[in-house]
Amino acid sequence: MDLQQEFFACLALKHTPRLGPKVWRELFAAYPSAFEAVRDAAAWHDRELSSRAQAKACAAEVWRDKAEAEYKEARRQSMDVVTWFDPRFPESLKEIPDPPAMLYLRGDATLLGNPGVAVVGARECTRLGLETAGRISAQLAKIGITVVSGLALGIDRQAHLGGLKGVGSSIAVLGCGLDVEYPQGNADVRRELYGKGLVVSEYGPGVQPRGGHFPVRNRLISGLSLGVLVAEAAHNSGSLITARLAGEQGRDVFAVPGPIGQPTFTGCHRLIKQGAALVESASDIVEILRFDFARELAGVPDPVGNEEENGVDVDRAVVKKKKAPSVPEDGADRKRRRSPLVDREAMGLGPDEKRVLELLDAVDKMHIDALGRELGWDSPVVSRVLLQLEMRGAVRQLPGMWYLAREN
DSSP states (O other), X not given: OXXXXXXXXXXXXXXXXXXXXXXXXXXXHHSSXXXXXXXXXXXXXXXXXSOHHHHHHHHTTTTHHHHHHHHHHHHHTTOEEEETTSTTSOHHHHTSSXXXXXXXXXXXXXXXXXXXXXXXXXXSOOHHHHHHHHHHHHHHHHTTOEEEEOOOTTHHHHHHHHHTTSTTOEEEEOSXXXXXXXXXXXXXXXXXXXXXXXXXXXXXXXXXXXXXXXXXXXXXXXXXXXXXXXXXXXXXXXXXXXXXXXXXXXXXXXXXXXXXXXXXXXXXXXXXXXXXXXXXXXXXXXXXXXXXXXXXXXXXXXXXXXXXXXXXXXXXXXXXXXXXXXXXXXXXXXXXXXXXXXXXXXXXXXXXXXXXXXXXXXXXXXEHHHHHHHXXXXXXXXXXXXXXXXXXXXXXXXXXXXXXXXXX
16 A cells, blocks of 8 residues: 555545545445545445535545645655554544544554543643642553543643653644644643654644634544543533543543532533543543453553662562461451452463462562562563453552452
């Protein structure tokens, strides 16, 4: 497949009047490439793929001037483009009712294939909202989940900063051209995303931000995610549009509760009343999406970690098993001290998971950093294996990133 040919064909579809995402999706299901679809435009109506006017407009190449101008400018700026038939194009976006035909991007394109959770919220927000968004985003990224947001000021900014702290990193979706610096106050975050994350937009070079662009952008934020967390939102917040789109796309919706009477949390409280899951930490999200995460993470290769040690005292990072007490414990005491029995044989555990459990079985509990040192693994790899074990019910996470094995 000629990538530039595909790019230009997608621009032809994009600039054909009254031709939109729903028709693009039908065309891409009927043809092996965007180029073949455009070349056969005259037959669309007969194949019941579009209206007669749409087919006639594309066949007459009314799109050519605008498509050529955008193509030349994107090439001049050396913009990276991912089109529908490109292997890098995210499968999750192909599932939404109104997908883009192509995306401009800058940064690590492999993040498009990573399991993601959107974290969105108000521009004008409280310190509580900022701290919560940053904390949960960092927790998600640490275990390999990509944080998706809209690069706005406030909650979005904090979500990206939290995501950039972990191996999962962060994706920003813009409501303007990739070359437009907006908003000005987030230039530092954007530079970090270029280096360690990803910035994407379906808008062409030079397209300025407009009010109508942001609801359109929001469908991509939710589309790239397995679920959407609203960290803080008033009753009329644009974040509620993202939550609504998530529900329409079959994604889970989460919301952070705030102080009663705080106006900037009224939207979150309304979402919770309507059925959104109440979230206080990343573990709440992982619990609900555990099967989705397990399926998605199974195909993601182990990353090379480059995180520095965080100063955990190795001698205090392992709590050894206690010797048998002189007075036998009753059933209630034993149940409080250890987790309930689980059937590991039925879990089909892999070699890495078994190695982790061997270490945890020998102690009462162990810190995640001590596990990494004992195994000789990078932090992202340890986090991923622990997440898979936690989702299978084989281990339990305690506060402070301590882990214990559930009894076999």
